[in-house]
Amino acid sequence: MNRREHLQKLILRRLLLYGRATRPELVALTGRRAATVFEAIDALKAASLVIEPERRGKKTGRRAPELECNRNCGCFLGIELRADAVIGVVTDSCGDTLEQYETRLDPTLLPPEYLRGEIGKSIAELRQRIGDKWELMRGVGFAAPEADDLPECGTVVSGEWLTNECALPVGVWPRRMAKTRMEYISRLPDAPESLFHLDTDGGIGGGFIKCGRIFVGSSGHGMEIGHVVVDRNGPLCSCGSRGCLETVAGRRGILDMVRAELRRGADTELDGKDLSIRRLVECSHRDQTARMIATRVSESIGSALATVVTLLNPSLIVLSGELTGLGDLLLETVRETIADCCLSGAVRKLKLEISALESGDTARGVAMMIRDRVWGIDGWRTWEGDDPGVSI
Numbered sequence: 407m408n409r410r411e412h413l414q415k416l417i418l419r420r421l422l423l424y425g426r427a428t429r430p431e432l433v434a435l436t437g438r439r440a441a442t443v444f445e446a447i448d449a450l451k452a453a454s455l456v457i458e459p460e461r462r463g464k465k466t467g468r469r470a471p472e473l474e475c476n477r478n479c480g481c482f483l484g485i486e487l488r489a490d491a492v493i494g495v496v497t498d499s500c501g502d503t504l505e506q507y508e509t510r511l512d513p514t515l516l517p518p519e520y521l522r523g524e525i526g527k528s529i530a531e532l533r534q535r536i537g538d539k540w541e542l543m544r545g546v547g548f549a550a551p552e553a554d555d556l557p558e559c560g561t562v563v564s565g566e567w568l569t570n571e572c573a574l575p576v577g578v579w580p581r582r583m584a585k586t587r588m589e590y591i592s593r594l595p596d597a598p599e600s601l602f603h604l605d606t607d608g609g610i611g612g613g614f615i616k617c618g619r620i621f622v623g624s625s626g627h628g629m630e631i632g633h634v635v636v637d638r639n640g641p642l643c644s645c646g647s648r649g650c651l652e653t654v655a656g657r658r659g660i661l662d663m664v665r666a667e668l669r670r671g672a673d674t675e676l677d678g679k680d681l682s683i684r685r686l687v688e689c690s691h692r693d694q695t696a697r698m699i700a701t702r703v704s705e706s707i708g709s710a711l712a713t714v715v716t717l718l719n720p721s722l723i724v725l726s727g728e729l730t731g732l733g734d735l736l737l738e739t740v741r742e743t744i745a746d747c748c749l750s751g752a753v754r755k756l757k758l759e760i761s762a763l764e765s766g767d768t769a770r771g772v773a774m775m776i777r778d779r780v781w782g783i784d785g786w787r788t789w790e791g792d793d794p795g796v797s798i
Contacts, residue, residue, distance in 0.1 A: 413438065413446040418455055418475065419783045422500065424595050426472035447473060454479045455499075455781075475500050481542045482780075483532065483572070484773030485525060486549040486581060486766075489513075489608040492521075494528040495769040496536055496543075499777065505535045506766045526571060545780045546572050547772030549581040552611055577776040581768060582629075583620060586613025588763055588771040589724050598721035598757070602714055604631060604707065606683075606727030610652045614718060632656065634710040654706040655729070657683055663699050687731035703729065704736045708743025715748045715756065726761035733760070 417432055427435070433443045450456035459471040477498040486493045490513065496505045507528055511521070533540050546568055568576040586603040593601075600616040610632030614621045622628050632652035633645050640649025641659065653659045661681045668678060674695035676685065689696035711723060729736060737758055745753050778784035 410442075410446060410449075413442065414450055415781075415783045417443070417446055418450060418781065419778075421456065421473060421475045422778075422783070423591070426474045428470040428472050430470055432473070477502065478542075480544040480777070480780075481536065481539055482544055482773040482777045483529070483546045483574075484549070484769035484771065484776070485528065485546065486584075486769040486772070487521065487525065487551050488581075489551065492524050492528045493766055493769045494532050495766045495773055496532050496539075497770055497773040497777075501770060501774040501777070503766060503770055504539070505532055506769075507531045507535070508765065522567065529571060543572075543574060545575040545577070545776035547584075547769075547774075547776035548576065548578045549584045549768050549772045550578050551581055552609060575776065575780055577772070577779050579772055579775060582611045582613050583622070584771040584775065585726065585763070585768045586615060587620060587775070588767050589613075589726075589761060590615045590618075591771070591774075592763065592767070600718065600720045601722045601724060602711075602718060602720040603724045603726065603761075604711065606655065606707075606725070606729040608657060608727075610656050612714070614714075614720070616718075616720075631710050631714065634713055636706045636709045651706055651710040655703045660686060660699065660703060663702070667695050667699065683728040684731070687728065690732060690735065697735070700732050700735055701739055704732065704739035705743050707736070708740040709747065711740060712744045712747035715744055715752050719752050720756070722757045722759065724759050724761050726763065730760045736760075 413436065416436065420432070420435065421427060429440075429444060429447060432447070433440045436443055447456065447458075451458060454476055456473050457476045458473045477500040480499045481504065482497050482499075484495045484497065488511075490511055492509050492511065494507045495503055498504055509524055509528055511524060529546075548565075548568055565576045565578050568578070582603070582605050585605060586601070589603050590597050590601050597618075600614070603613045603615075605611050605613075612629040612631040614629050633643065633647065633650045635647055635649050636651050636654060637649030641653040641662065642648055643650040643653045645652075654663075660683055664676050664681055664686065665678070667674065668676065672695045675689045675693045676696055686696055686700060690700040691697075707725075707729075714720065714723070723740075725736065725740070737760065741758055744756070775784065
């Protein structure tokens with residue numbers, strides 16, 4: 407890639423991440439000669455990737471017109487597979503949702519063939535809904551479930567299968583990586599220096615971003631917070647250890663605690679007919695047994711996050727998933743547990759938040775990720791063009 411193409415990609419990346427900018431602003435940001443920047447902008451306009459209000463003379467006495475990405479130059483499809491649903495989103499080039507479709511899954515039917523069938527139906531439905539705009543479709547992103555979310559089904563979707571299904575470029579990413587990325591992007595331009603995301607949907611997992619880079623580890627298995635040991639004498643985990651956070655705060659661990667309390671004859675609204683995290687969350691606001699279990703779960707999450715804070719010292723921790731319905735009980739218990747276990751300097755400015763992402767945002771996130779890959783701008787986060795690594 408030559409320097410001219412490099413500059414074009416950096417300008418396009420900047421407009422997609424931060425919105426509109428004037429030519430003088432882009433000159434100041436890049437530190438390049440105005441003529442060089444203007445040439446790159448004109449090339450992006452000629453390719454219909456960028457639009458700009460008509461320029462009327464060199465000196466109008468008004469603020470320079472703002473450039474922006476041409477939202478009508480392409481569409482992108484994102485699919486998220488969860489333990490309970492398939493969520494599909496079609497976005498425009500700027501990442502805004504054009505259509506969304508969600509289908510609930512039958513928890514008793516989770517073999518790969520069934521799941522692929524439901525994904526295929528979702529794609530067909532979205533294709534029908536957007537009609538002629540499907541001709542603008544440029545790529546498909548897929549948010550793949552982790553093993554803890556759908557342990558029975560193995561590898562459900564491969565890039566090859568989706569390519570055959572859609573006849574388009576395909577990208578497959580871990581679901582929690584995509585979700586963590588969206589937590590960061592949703593906070594731009596004021597995103598924190600570092601963000602740790604803990605997800606409680608299905609299994610327990612996490613993601614970490616620092617200065618715009620997602621940390622995945624040398625073999626892609628970093629941030630497995632669900633397998634941080636919080637009770638050495640606890641239940642056996644699927645990984646072979648005992649007392650992993652997953653065995654306590656994951657769906658199965660929570661339901662095991664509920665069943666144990668029912669066997670003890672606890673006076674509680676919880677019963678064996680509706681054993682779900684949603685039911686536990688609902689009852690925790692008025693039922694002593696449910697609140698006790700919820701507190702125990704929150705303390706375990708806080709204990710695991712204390713390890714994260716000690717090692718990574720993040721600026722912000724974001725919690726997502728069904729357990730966030732516990733609200734202040736979860737936040738305050740986690741906050742107190744972290745404070746008890748960590749150095750005061752590590753927690754003094756630490757922020758804890760519950761995710762504000764909506765149901766389709768992870769699918770929207772992978773649509774944006776395949777867009778960036780198709781346009782060759784994934785990983786470009788600095789004006790110097792350093793090693794992109796796994797950047798947002």
